[in-house]
Amino acid sequence: MVKVNGTELDVAGKTVSEYLATTAYDPKRIAVERNGDIVFKSQYDDTILKDGDRLEIVSFVGGG
Secondary structure: OEEEOOEEEOOOOOEHHHHHHOOOOOHHHEEEEEOOEEEOHHHOOOOEOOOOOEEEEEEOOOOO
């Protein structure tokens, strides 16, 4: 199980890209943190989620 923004999900074994493809997040407008470290967009395809990982996903919102 992986905790994503405080919710336990069964996504261990998937890459960050694979997980994001199942969500409504726009990969161009988010930042992903895994276990306290930023995951760069260039690493989404290579970063495999493991049991016990904690992901925080933050969406950027424009406005003025």
